[in-house]
Amino acid sequence: MRIYIFRFLLIFICAILQVTLISTVLNIFDLKEVKLDLILIITVYFAFKDGIMSGQVTGFTGGLFEDLLANPPQFGITTLVNTIVGFTVGTFHKRIYSENFMTIFLIVFICTIFKGLLLKCLIIFDSQITSISEYLLDYFLHSLSIELILNSILAPLIFNLLNKLNLTIKRTG
Amino acid sequence: MLSFFLHKNKNFLTFLLLLSLSIIFITTKSNNAQKQMSNVFITTSAPFAWVINNVTDSIGSTFSDIAYFNDKLEEMENLKKEILEKQELFSDRQVLIQRIKTLQHQLAYVELNKAGLLFEQENNQTYDIETADVIMKDPQSSYKTLIINKGSYRGIKASMPVIAIQKIRKSNGKYKRERIVVGKISQTSLMHSKIIPIIDKDCKIPVKLSDEKYTGLIKGLDSPQNDLFMTNISKWAKLAKNQEVITSGGTSIFPKGIKVGYISKTVIDSSSYIKSAIVTPYVDYSRIETVIVIKKELPEDLMKLLEKK
Numbered sequence: 001m002r003i004y005i006f007r008f009l010l011i012f013i014c015a016i017l018q019v020t021l022i023s024t025v026l027n028i029f030d031l032k033e034v035k036l037d038l039i040l041i042i043t044v045y046f047a048f049k050d051g052i053m054s055g056q057v058t059g060f061t062g063g064l065f066e067d068l069l070a071n072p073p074q075f076g077i078t079t080l081v082n083t084i085v086g087f088t089v090g091t092f093h094k095r096i097y098s099e100n101f102m103t104i105f106l107i108v109f110i111c112t113i114f115k116g117l118l119l120k121c122l123i124i125f126d127s128q129i130t131s132i133s134e135y136l137l138d139y140f141l142h143s144l145s146i147e148l149i150l151n152s153i154l155a156p157l158i159f160n161l162l163n164k165l166n167l168t169i170k171r172t173g
Numbered sequence: 174m175l176s177f178f179l180h181k182n183k184n185f186l187t188f189l190l191l192l193s194l195s196i197i198f199i200t201t202k203s204n205n206a207q208k209q210m211s212n213v214f215i216t217t218s219a220p221f222a223w224v225i226n227n228v229t230d231s232i233g234s235t236f237s238d239i240a241y242f243n244d245k246l247e248e249m250e251n252l253k254k255e256i257l258e259k260q261e262l263f264s265d266r267q268v269l270i271q272r273i274k275t276l277q278h279q280l281a282y283v284e285l286n287k288a289g290l291l292f293e294q295e296n297n298q299t300y301d302i303e304t305a306d307v308i309m310k311d312p313q314s315s316y317k318t319l320i321i322n323k324g325s326y327r328g329i330k331a332s333m334p335v336i337a338i339q340k341i342r343k344s345n346g347k348y349k350r351e352r353i354v355v356g357k358i359s360q361t362s363l364m365h366s367k368i369i370p371i372i373d374k375d376c377k378i379p380v381k382l383s384d385e386k387y388t389g390l391i392k393g394l395d396s397p398q399n400d401l402f403m404t405n406i407s408k409w410a411k412l413a414k415n416q417e418v419i420t421s422g423g424t425s426i427f428p429k430g431i432k433v434g435y436i437s438k439t440v441i442d443s444s445s446y447i448k449s450a451i452v453t454p455y456v457d458y459s460r461i462e463t464v465i466v467i468k469k470e471l472p473e474d475l476m477k478l479l480e481k482k
Contacts, residue, residue, distance in 0.1 A: 013221065020222050052184040060191045067198070068214035075207045076198025083191045090184075122199075 007046070010165075011058060014038040015065035036150050037112065039066055039078075041158050043086045044111055052090030059086025074123065081118050085111055101156045108155035109148055116144045275463055279304035282338065282465050291352065291465070300428070301468040303327050305366070307461050319368040321464060325361045333358040334427045334467045335368050341432070341455045353432045353455040354378065354420060355464050368464070371433070371454055372399040379425040380433050383417035385410055391418065391433060391452060399454065401434060406448040412439045418452050426471055 018038045039062035047055025063082030067075050089111060096103060120139055179186065201207070285291040286302045305321035323329055335355040340348045356376055359369040369376050372393040380403065381388040387410035389403045403418060416436045422429025432455050440449040 012218070016218050016221050016225060020225050053187060056184075056188050056191055060195070063195075065214070068211045069218065074199060076195050076201075079198060080192065080195035083188070083195055087184075087188045 006165075007058070008061070011039070011042065011062045012065060014042055015062060015069055018066065019069040035147065036154065037115070037147065038158070039063065039082060040085065040111060040115055041108060041151060041155050042162065043082055044089050044108055044155070045159055045162050047086050047089035048093060048096075048107075050090075051093040052087055055086035055090030055093075056083050057086070059083045077119060077122050081115050081122070084118065085115055088114075104156045104159050105152045109152045112148050112151045113144070116147065275306065278338075278463055282463075301328070303329060303466040303468060305464055305466060307464060308365070310458060310461070319356065319370060319458070319461075321366050321368065321466070322364070323466065324364045324366050326363050328468055329358060329361050329366050329466050330468075330470060331358050331361060332426060332471070334469060335464050336427075336431055336467065337456065337461055337464045339455065339457060339460065351432050351455070354427060355456055355458075355461065357426065358466065366466070370458065371456060372401065372458075378427060378433065379421045379423070380418050381421040382406075382410065382412075383419045388421045389418075389450075394451075399458075400437065401452040401454055403436070403450045403452045404447065406450065408446055408448055410448060412436060412448055412450055414438070424471070426469060428467065428469065 015038075018035060039059075043055060043059040043062055046058040059082035060079055063079035066078045066082075070078075072078065089107070092107075096107070116139070117136075120136060124135065198207075282291060282302065282304050286300075289299065291302065303323055305323040307319055308322045309320035310318060321335075334357055336352050337355045338350055339353055341351050341353065342348055354371050356368045356370040356373070358366050360367040370393070371378065371391075372395075374393045374395050377390055377392045379388060380391045387407045389406040391401050391403045394400050394402050406412065414436055418433045418435065420427040420429055420431045420433060434452040434454040434456075436450045437453040438451040440451065442449070
């Protein structure tokens with residue numbers, strides 16, 4: 001029970017950090033569209049460590065917190081996307097060795113692309129954008145490319161930190 | 174069966190449930206509900222966000238303060254350098270001003286000499302003068318060492334008289350600028366000359382009392398008070414304290430009428446045919462900066478006679 005409470009608090013604090021501190025820092029460098037996706041990283045972490053259930057619940061909770069704090073135009077999109085990512089990554093639990101720097105780098109890299117494209121596709125579906133390719137290219141060049149580098153490089157460090165916090169569920173037998 | 178099915182597919186069923194909820198959130202256009210939820214969440218997270226914002230603000234302001242102070246420090250260093258440069262310029266300027274004043278004085282002496290007002294002309298003779306700065310004086314040896322910055326290249330020779338214009342205190346207590354005897358040139362080099370001061374025992378000058386016709390000879394006493402000893406005064410001369418003593422001119426190297434000093438004490442010897450006196454010189458060697466060398470030479474044969482003596 002204690003672990004679940006700590007996890008909940010961790011997701012809550014990461015959501016606040018993501019929306020307040022990190023976006024402020026990135027704004028200083030004139031990177032308004034870019035975000036360091038802490039929620040995505042911890043979703044991938046718990047999905048890898050504890051499986052599908054952990055991953056999808058973490059994704060859903062984190063996405064919901066993000067939507068509530070950031071108040072996007074389409075409420076619930078981030079929740080949906082993070083849940084899908086958590087479920088998908090959770091299926092690779094115990095099938096891929098997740099302690100390697102390169103593995104973590106690649107998986108977070110792929111997840112960031114997947115999440116970014118899925119998010120934009122859902123936005124395009126619900127909006128009246130005429131030139132989809134231009135919109136996606138612009139998104140890739142100005143935001144996604146920097147997000148990919150940020151998330152992929154910082155993910156191993158965050159994984160290391162979370163390992164030390166020891167918030168995974170230890171299953172016996 | 175149902176419970177088995179549910180247990181086996183709990184992950185997928187949970188996924189479907191969460192997915193449905195997300196889709197409901199997206200499709201529901203009820204802004205009020207969403208806003209209320211958002212407000213509740215923001216209110217709950219407000220203290221955490223406040224702490225994080227304040228911490229980052231204080232860290233950020235600390236860094237910006239450090240940067241600001243560094244800029245100010247740099248500015249201060251630049252200002253210090255500027256002030257030092259200006260101080261140097263100012264001190265250079267002061268030195269220049271002083272030099273200009275000295276040169277103006279020297280020029281004034283030259284003009285006075287041209288006009289025949291510097292000293293009394295004897296037999297309508299005019300003498301050239303050379304003004305010079307005292308560049309070295311040694312107070313520890315009672316100013317026995319006086320070096321000026323003009324030498325033989327300017328026509329200065331040994332035994333030439335040296336005078337100065339200084340403020341002296343008269344008997345009535347008032348100060349007046351007068352020509353006073355400083356000494357004689359003892360040695361010359363190309364660019365410099367050495368002066369033997371009047372207070373030196375080897376410097377002997379024929380003098381007379383200013384208000385009487387009686388002459389005498391004055392020489393240094395080598396005393397700590399830098400007094401002079403006037404001797405060979407006629408016993409008929411009336412000596413009094415504060416009586417002025419001036420150069421006698423004539424065959425002396427010094428032109429006539431240049432002030433030497435005043436009698437401070439008379440020395441009476443009833444058995445002697447001559448009188449003597451202690452004379453306090455007017456010249457203040459500690460204040461001398463500019464001197465006038467009178468380019469007057471004794472005739473050669475007289476010089477030789479004096480040398481032989």
